[in-house]
Amino acid sequence: MDLNLIKKLIKAVETSEITDFxxxxxxxxIKISKKTAPVIQSAPQYIEAxxxxxxxxxxxxxxASPEQKEAKPEIPAANLHEVRSPIVGTFYRAPxxxxxxxxxxxxxxxxxxxxxxxxxxxxxNEIESDATGKIVKILVxxxxxxxxxxxxxxxxxx
Amino acid sequence: xxxxxxxxxKLETETFGRNFVVCDEVDSTNRFLLDSKEFDEHGTVVFAExxxxxxxxxxxxxxSQKGLNLxxxxxxxxxxxxxxxNLIHFAASLSVAQALENLFQLNINLKxxxxxxxxxxxxxxxxxxxxxxxEKINRLVVGIGINVNQPTFSGKFNIQPTSTxxxxxxxVSRERLLSEILNILESNYRTLRKDPLKIMNDxxxxxxxxxxxxxxxxxxxxKYGILEDxxxxxxxxxxxxxxxxxxxxxxxxxx
Numbered sequence: 001m002d003l004n005l006i007k008k009l010i011k012a013v014e015t016s017e018i019t020d021f022x023x024x025x026x027x028x029x030i031k032i033s034k035k036t037a038p039v040i041q042s043a044p045q046y047i048e049a050x051x052x053x054x055x056x057x058x059x060x061x062x063x064a065s066p067e068q069k070e071a072k073p074e075i076p077a078a079n080l081h082e083v084r085s086p087i088v089g090t091f092y093r094a095p096x097x098x099x100x101x102x103x104x105x106x107x108x109x110x111x112x113x114x115x116x117x118x119x120x121x122x123x124x125n126e127i128e129s130d131a132t133g134k135i136v137k138i139l140v141x142x143x144x145x146x147x148x149x150x151x152x153x154x155x156x157x158x
Numbered sequence: 159x160x161x162x163x164x165x166x167x168k169l170e171t172e173t174f175g176r177n178f179v180v181c182d183e184v185d186s187t188n189r190f191l192l193d194s195k196e197f198d199e200h201g202t203v204v205f206a207e208x209x210x211x212x213x214x215x216x217x218x219x220x221x222s223q224k225g226l227n228l229x230x231x232x233x234x235x236x237x238x239x240x241x242x243x244n245l246i247h248f249a250a251s252l253s254v255a256q257a258l259e260n261l262f263q264l265n266i267n268l269k270x271x272x273x274x275x276x277x278x279x280x281x282x283x284x285x286x287x288x289x290x291x292x293e294k295i296n297r298l299v300v301g302i303g304i305n306v307n308q309p310t311f312s313g314k315f316n317i318q319p320t321s322t323x324x325x326x327x328x329x330v331s332r333e334r335l336l337s338e339i340l341n342i343l344e345s346n347y348r349t350l351r352k353d354p355l356k357i358m359n360d361x362x363x364x365x366x367x368x369x370x371x372x373x374x375x376x377x378x379x380x381k382y383g384i385l386e387d388x389x390x391x392x393x394x395x396x397x398x399x400x401x402x403x404x405x406x407x408x409x410x411x412x413x
Contacts, residue, residue, distance in 0.1 A: 086293045086294065086295060087295075097377070119407060120243070120406065121247065121392055122271055122286065123247070124215065124287045126288070126289045126290070127290055127291075149293070
């Protein structure tokens with residue numbers, strides 16, 4: 001089997017309008033299908049997505065993101081963990097305006113690591129990670145308002 | 159140094175301050191309790207004669223001369239699910255106000271949400287910090303700084319400071335003040351669960367800014383209006399052009 005050929009085919013499908021592709025040559029059968037899942041564009045829309053759908057949409061967004069298209073194995077939803085806000089308040093990625101962010105996309109975090117601060121009426125609440133893994137997405141802009149239970153981070157669990 | 163016996167003899171609490179840690183010097187008493195794996199008992203108090211990194215909100219500095227004032231933090235781990243955590247600001251600042259009134263008959267003015275003033279000068283500040291994991295707040299720390307026997311303050315401040323020494327022109331017992339605050343705070347924390355309205359009413363009765371023209375400022379807010387009231391959830395009700403808006407953050411000052 002020619003791996004390069006397969007990669008080329010995937011690339012070709014990816015850049016085309018085709019959603020399903022099938023080729024048979026002797027014993028070799030290749031089927032490539034492209035999902036046209038909606039990409040989640042901004043956090044506010046995200047808030048509206050209540051529980052069951054949230055997990056699905058999350059997976060969809062990851063599949064549709066560029067780095068995931070490269071014929072990598074899909075990350076099953078079970079491996080993705082959402083860190084949510086326990087309170088209504090303002091989301092801060094750093095302890096002070098001029099300080100470094102607690103975490104960035106790509107960082108490895110362990111359970112108990114501080115990820116951000118949510119300030120609610122001058123109560124500075126540090127949010128600790130409740131999962132161990134890698135930060136794959138930060139879902140909220142710094143210094144913006146967050147709602148109760150709003151997803152803040154996506155963590156790809158180890 | 160703080161005389162533990164003088165403090166202990168006046169302490170009438172069940173839990174607050176029963177586990178009492180004294181540090182000669184620590185970075186910040188809040189940080190100490192937030193990070194401590196060793197002390198996790200509800201009501202644990204950490205007292206420091208000096209904080210090397212005493213702070214307020216957004217890492218503003220809290221400056222306090224060694225051995226003259228009160229800088230301490232109380233760990234709260236119980237009943238956090240049953241109360242509105244926002245109201246802890248009001249219970250804490252009210253407790254400091256009531257203690258200063260009881261012992262020294264000071265005329266206290268409370269500034270939203272948790273500054274304790276005498277007139278327009280700041281005598282005490284409070285910083286609330288908590289840690290949550292998942293959907294739960296597990297540890298909440300109430301940090302309290304009170305200017306007691308410090309005679310002068312030099313430097314630039316957001317709000318001009320004062321102390322009991324400046325107001326009363328005498329040295330007072332820090333131990334007595336500390337025990338009084340903890341006695342009242344424990345009782346107010348209980349009231350917060352049963353009758354939060356009582357706490358809010360007692361707090362509002364000491365807020366002289368209600369009805370006044372104010373300015374509210376923060377990173378992405380700068381508004382002028384009339385401080386219509388503080389509602390029962392602790393939000394500022396700001397009236398601008400006949401409309402009332404709920405605000406839950408920012409620094410308030412008289413216009």
